[in-house]
Amino acid sequence: MELNCAVQKYAWGKVGSSSLVAQLSKANTNTEINEQEPYAELWMGTHPSGPSLISATNEPLLNFLQSSNDSLGQKEKQVFGPDLPFLFKALSVAKALSIQAHPNKAHAEQLFASRPDLYKDPNHKPEMVTAWLGPFEALCGFRPIAEIQFFLKEIDELASVVGKDACDQLAAVAADDVVSGSAALRKCFSALMNSSDESIAGSLERFQQRIPSLSSDKKESLVCELFCRIASDFPGDVGCWSVYFLNFVTLEEGQSLFLGPNVPHAYISGDCLECMACSDNVVRAGLTPKFKDIDTLCSMLDYQPGPVDRFTCHWTDEDEFCQVSAPPVPDFAMARLRLPVSSDVYQLPIRSSASILLVLQGHASTTIVDNSEKVVELRAGQILFLKAGQSMNPIKMNEQQQHQQEDLVIYQAFANV
Numbered sequence: 001m002e003l004n005c006a007v008q009k010y011a012w013g014k015v016g017s018s019s020l021v022a023q024l025s026k027a028n029t030n031t032e033i034n035e036q037e038p039y040a041e042l043w044m045g046t047h048p049s050g051p052s053l054i055s056a057t058n059e060p061l062l063n064f065l066q067s068s069n070d071s072l073g074q075k076e077k078q079v080f081g082p083d084l085p086f087l088f089k090a091l092s093v094a095k096a097l098s099i100q101a102h103p104n105k106a107h108a109e110q111l112f113a114s115r116p117d118l119y120k121d122p123n124h125k126p127e128m129v130t131a132w133l134g135p136f137e138a139l140c141g142f143r144p145i146a147e148i149q150f151f152l153k154e155i156d157e158l159a160s161v162v163g164k165d166a167c168d169q170l171a172a173v174a175a176d177d178v179v180s181g182s183a184a185l186r187k188c189f190s191a192l193m194n195s196s197d198e199s200i201a202g203s204l205e206r207f208q209q210r211i212p213s214l215s216s217d218k219k220e221s222l223v224c225e226l227f228c229r230i231a232s233d234f235p236g237d238v239g240c241w242s243v244y245f246l247n248f249v250t251l252e253e254g255q256s257l258f259l260g261p262n263v264p265h266a267y268i269s270g271d272c273l274e275c276m277a278c279s280d281n282v283v284r285a286g287l288t289p290k291f292k293d294i295d296t297l298c299s300m301l302d303y304q305p306g307p308v309d310r311f312t313c314h315w316t317d318e319d320e321f322c323q324v325s326a327p328p329v330p331d332f333a334m335a336r337l338r339l340p341v342s343s344d345v346y347q348l349p350i351r352s353s354a355s356i357l358l359v360l361q362g363h364a365s366t367t368i369v370d371n372s373e374k375v376v377e378l379r380a381g382q383i384l385f386l387k388a389g390q391s392m393n394p395i396k397m398n399e400q401q402q403h404q405q406e407d408l409v410i411y412q413a414f415a416n417v
């Protein structure tokens with residue numbers, strides 16, 4: 001079944017045709033791109049803030065799932081009830097998203113029960129991000145202790161907002177002492193987050209004024225390019241200082257991270273695919289004009305220091321052309337297919353749960369095994385829903401003009417049960 005999917009035009013999105021989301025959405029729904037508007041996210045799933053529709057009937061996908069008995073897998077239905085457990089997205093990021101963390105399931109339920117005005121969703125939101133077309137930049141998890149000690153020693157302006165007590169406690173921690181390191185980081189980060197707006201703005205301004213006088217080596221060791229980029233987009237925002245607490249990572253195309261509960265993160269720039277539990281549950285820490293629930297944030301964060309590779313999400317070969325990645329949660333897994341232009345027909349593996357497929361590039365065709373024998377064109381922006389156990393007939397690459405030849409690339413999201 002073909003789907004029409006919703007776009008979110010958040011201000012941080014890439015503008016007009018430069019946005020992958022805009023290009024996919026144009027191809028998906030056959031609507032013109034507005035070159036003045038940001039196209040931030042394409043949502044594929046049933047979340048009420050951006051529900052997907054069945055192209056042929058305009059019926060919401062959720063209605064279809066609830067009215068048909070066999071669309072979701074048995075186990076999927078047992079664990080999650082009559083709805084898709086995941087939300088699949090494409091993102092085009094021009095300007096940093098807010099620094100955020102997502103509560104675990106029990107905490108999400110408790111926040112929703114006690115403050116439904118602020119927390120509109122009782123579900124957890126583990127997420128997996130994969131870079132697509134070019135590098136994708138993000139901040140993710142607390143840096144190794146030695147790096148943060150170095151920054152606090154070198155940047156007096158930051159040390160002054162964090163305060164002497166907290167800085168001294170962190171300076172005394174041995175580089176491999178994760179327990180004391182986490183405790184000291186909690187103290188430093190809480191002190192930073194609880195500082196007054198004036199002292200944050202003043203300290204940022206003083207450091208920005210000092211940067212031009214630094215040697216180029218120093219600028220590089222103090223990640224000044226990144227700091228200045230973020231500070232010019234978010235003047236006076238406490239989140240600018242997070243650059244010195246959180247790992248900065250650049251994912252190359254196809255590389256993925258998995259972010260479990262309470263891991264602080266922010267996406268900085270680039271295009272990516274994201275799969276998550278079906279939720280919009282966010283606790284914010286900066287780089288945003290939105291409300292920051294500082295007490296909740298500081299008490300829930302995972303302060304464990306260390307390099308970013310602990311968040312790497314691996315892919316394993318399923319066959320010659322298809323790979324899968326299954327994060328340590330039941331809500332979702334992903335598969336991806338890269339079929340070379342020269343390929344013969346190819347049979348996509350069958351999933352035991354419902355799935356959503358997004359075609360990112362290439363030209364091919366297939367039919368879906370159901371009552372109709374309608375030919376489905378697989379081209380960028382095509383989004384398909386497959387019922388649990390439903391198969392596609394072998395995919396056949398279309399004849400192409402020489403200069404248009406490209407591999408067929410499809411990402412598929414499904415439940416990890």
Ligand SMILES: [Zn+2]
Binds near residue numbers: 100102265
């Ligand atoms: Zn997130």
